[in-house]
Amino acid sequence: MSGAGATHTVGRDRLLDPRVSRAFGWASLVSLVALGLFGLWGAPEDATQKEAQRLMYLHVPSAWLAYLAFGVTALASLLFLWPRTRSMVWDRLAGASAELGVLFTALTLILGSLWGRPVWGIWWAWDARLVTTAVLFFLYLGYLALRRIPTGDPVGAGKRNAIAALIAFVDVPIVHFSVEWWRTLHQKATVFNPQLSAHIHGVMALTLWIGVIAFTILYVYLLDRRYRLAALEDEMEQREVDLAIAARVGTPRDGGTAPDPVEVGR
Amino acid sequence: MGVWREAALVVGKDLRIESRSRVAISQIVPFGLIVILLFAFALDPDRGILARVAPGLFWIAVLLAALLAIGRAFATEEQHRARDGLRLAGLDGGAIFLGKAAAIAVELLVLEVILGAGVVLLYDVNVHGIGILILTALAATIGLAATGTLYGVLAAGLRLRETLLPLLLLPVLAPVMLGATRAFEDGLEGAPGDAWPWVALLGIFAVLYTAIGVLAFGPLWEET
Numbered sequence: 154m155s156g157a158g159a160t161h162t163v164g165r166d167r168l169l170d171p172r173v174s175r176a177f178g179w180a181s182l183v184s185l186v187a188l189g190l191f192g193l194w195g196a197p198e199d200a201t202q203k204e205a206q207r208l209m210y211l212h213v214p215s216a217w218l219a220y221l222a223f224g225v226t227a228l229a230s231l232l233f234l235w236p237r238t239r240s241m242v243w244d245r246l247a248g249a250s251a252e253l254g255v256l257f258t259a260l261t262l263i264l265g266s267l268w269g270r271p272v273w274g275i276w277w278a279w280d281a282r283l284v285t286t287a288v289l290f291f292l293y294l295g296y297l298a299l300r301r302i303p304t305g306d307p308v309g310a311g312k313r314n315a316i317a318a319l320i321a322f323v324d325v326p327i328v329h330f331s332v333e334w335w336r337t338l339h340q341k342a343t344v345f346n347p348q349l350s351a352h353i354h355g356v357m358a359l360t361l362w363i364g365v366i367a368f369t370i371l372y373v374y375l376l377d378r379r380y381r382l383a384a385l386e387d388e389m390e391q392r393e394v395d396l397a398i399a400a401r402v403g404t405p406r407d408g409g410t411a412p413d414p415v416e417v418g419r
Numbered sequence: 420m421g422v423w424r425e426a427a428l429v430v431g432k433d434l435r436i437e438s439r440s441r442v443a444i445s446q447i448v449p450f451g452l453i454v455i456l457l458f459a460f461a462l463d464p465d466r467g468i469l470a471r472v473a474p475g476l477f478w479i480a481v482l483l484a485a486l487l488a489i490g491r492a493f494a495t496e497e498q499h500r501a502r503d504g505l506r507l508a509g510l511d512g513g514a515i516f517l518g519k520a521a522a523i524a525v526e527l528l529v530l531e532v533i534l535g536a537g538v539v540l541l542y543d544v545n546v547h548g549i550g551i552l553i554l555t556a557l558a559a560t561i562g563l564a565a566t567g568t569l570y571g572v573l574a575a576g577l578r579l580r581e582t583l584l585p586l587l588l589l590p591v592l593a594p595v596m597l598g599a600t601r602a603f604e605d606g607l608e609g610a611p612g613d614a615w616p617w618v619a620l621l622g623i624f625a626v627l628y629t630a631i632g633v634l635a636f637g638p639l640w641e642e643t
Contacts, residue, residue, distance in 0.1 A: 288590050288593045291586075291589070291590040292590040292591065294586065294590075295583070295586040295587040295590060296587075298583055298586055298587075299573070299574070299577075299583060299587060302577050302578060302579055302583070303578075304577070306642070309642035312638055312639070312642055313573055313639060313642060316573065316635050316638070316639060317573055317587070319631075320566075320569065320570075320573075320591065320628075320631060320635075321590075321591065323627065323631065324590075324591045324594070327594045327620070327623070327624060327627075328593055328594050330594075330620070331593070331594035331597045331598055331620055332593075332594075332597065334616065334617075334620075335597055335601065
């Protein structure tokens with residue numbers, strides 16, 4: 154039991170092989186530079202929205218990434234809750250992905266707001282998609298706050314986190330539909346009218362695709378880095394506990410169980 | 420013992436605690452009423468704004484007071500290690516969830532009746548469509564109590580739970596706030612037909628979170 158429990162609670166300390174991780178880092182850098190070139194110079198200026206439209210090349214990929222990240226959080230939480238796949242790997246992954254999700258949701262809102270000011274003339278509109286995104290931001294902000302509270306029991310905390318993530322995830326479609334109804338029952342869509350959501354062609358579509366791909370690569374890279382950080386944090390905590398126990402007991406009992414204080418001190 | 424009987428025991432216990440300590444009636448209800456009063460300070464009472472936005476103000480007052488009631492429902496379990504006692508009683512996790520949620524729902528319904536009377540009197544609201552209002556309040560209250568109980572146990576035993584609970588609960592309850600307010604507006608405007616989709620939404624929310632609560636409460640209750 155204790156042996157199985159140990160592997161369950163610690164799990165692997167890296168998500169990706171370091172070389173693969175570095176490759177993702179470089180690939181995200183290259184693709185983001187490509188996105189910058191295409192977004193600022195490659196793509197033509199929009200006829201109605203002028204230069205402000207270029208913000209879409211960041212805004213749309215951000216929104217995509219936010220949803221991807223929250224989806225990964227929900228999936229990882231399910232895998233943690235299922236006893237046969239329970240491992241701290243999923244808990245860390247869920248937390249890392251949710252952090253990225255919140256970050257990119259915030260970025261989506263900020264970029265959308267910066268775009269809305271010149272194009273709509275307002276910073277914020279009570280549009281269904283905007284309101285849903287804002288609620289989503291706060292839903293997962295609460296989840297992250299819950300995660301940040303230290304407890305002595307990683308598996309218990311993991312279960313709690315996983316259930317909280319799933320409760321939040323279940324709420325997303327309900328929020329979406331309720332807000333959609335609210336805005337369509339009371340006023341017709343004034344913001345996303347056909348003139349603004351005109352079809353896009355050629356280089357503009359290509360740039361948007363580069364953005365989506367670049368952000369997805371960036372997501373994998375950041376996820377790996379955040380996972381590594383969480384694993385190191387867990388390890389540090391474990392070492393501190395072991396060290397405290399060793400200090401209390403005097404000398405480490407039967408050799409291998411407690412770490413050598415000299416090694417820890419390095 | 421069946422699940423319902425166990426749930427009834429928990430409801431009885433929680434309501435007995437409330438009837439003896441009188442915290443709900445002597446603190447939470449007055450809190451709700453002062454919120455109703457504060458809205459009149461914030462919004463000019465002479466221009467009929469209050470009557471127009473009364474449904475929203477009513478539900479915000481209920482929501483804020485509900486946060487206190489939910490915190491209270493789990494604070495009582497912290498005292499004298501009552502939680503360990505309840506755990507050792509060998510009750511089914513789902514039954515404890517249903518019992519605690521039902522007790523919170525009963526308290527909230529009492530609160531809603533009092534705050535509703537306050538809103539009608541102070542904001543000069545003409546009440547129409549009482550049937551749809553009652554249905555809306557029931558569905559919204561069950562949803563509120565179910566999510567509240569679920570997050571209550573999730574945050575129970577944690578440090579910082581007092582500040583964490585509102586942050587967790589309020590975004591999840593956004594659809595309830597929206598649905599209950601619109602349904603009340605439609606009911607008061609004498610257009611109950613428009614209110615039905617919202618009542619259905621509130622009903623789905625209530626059923627969904629009650630089901631999640633019954634499933635998830637047991638493991639959470641054991642962990643915390």
